[in-house]
Amino acid sequence: MKKIVSKAEFDTAIQSSDLTVAVFKADWCSDCKFIDPFMPEVEAQFAQDVNLVEVDVDQVGTVSEEHNIMGIPSFVAFSGGREVSRYVNKLRKSRSDIEQFLQQAVDLENANH
Numbered sequence: 001m002k003k004i005v006s007k008a009e010f011d012t013a014i015q016s017s018d019l020t021v022a023v024f025k026a027d028w029c030s031d032c033k034f035i036d037p038f039m040p041e042v043e044a045q046f047a048q049d050v051n052l053v054e055v056d057v058d059q060v061g062t063v064s065e066e067h068n069i070m071g072i073p074s075f076v077a078f079s080g081g082r083e084v085s086r087y088v089n090k091l092r093k094s095r096s097d098i099e100q101f102l103q104q105a106v107d108l109e110n111a112n113h
Contacts, residue, residue: 001043001054010063013053014078019109020051021102022067024074026058031092032073038095042102049106050077077105084108 001023004010014020023039025032043052057064057072067076067083075087075098085108087093087101 001039001052004053004055004060004063007060007063010053010055010060011081013051015081016051016078017080018051019049019077019079019084019105020053021075021077021105022053022055022063024055024057024064024067024069024072024076026056026072029072034092035073035095035098039098042095042098045099046102046106049109050102075101077109079109079112084112 002013004013004022010022014022039052043050046052055063057069069076069088071088071090073093075093076083077085085101085105087098
């Protein structure tokens, strides 16, 4: 997963016409660490349909503020610079929860094209 290190890099990533999902995380977040072991496999599973990027809320703080990210990890799907869906809640996210969100984002994107 590509790590975004600046607001400009984030803006460029979400402007893509491809479906881009920003994963908002932080080094100190235990629920973020929980998803780390399986995320490479999830990313590979959706590689044909989704471009996943990682946004560290401490390194690129203005981005999380602009997009009202209150809790992490949070998943926000973008297409052509606009938000199409988000997966944000205070519960620990399981692999199946994340896969379900990504599939819904892909289905929504395909329905719009």
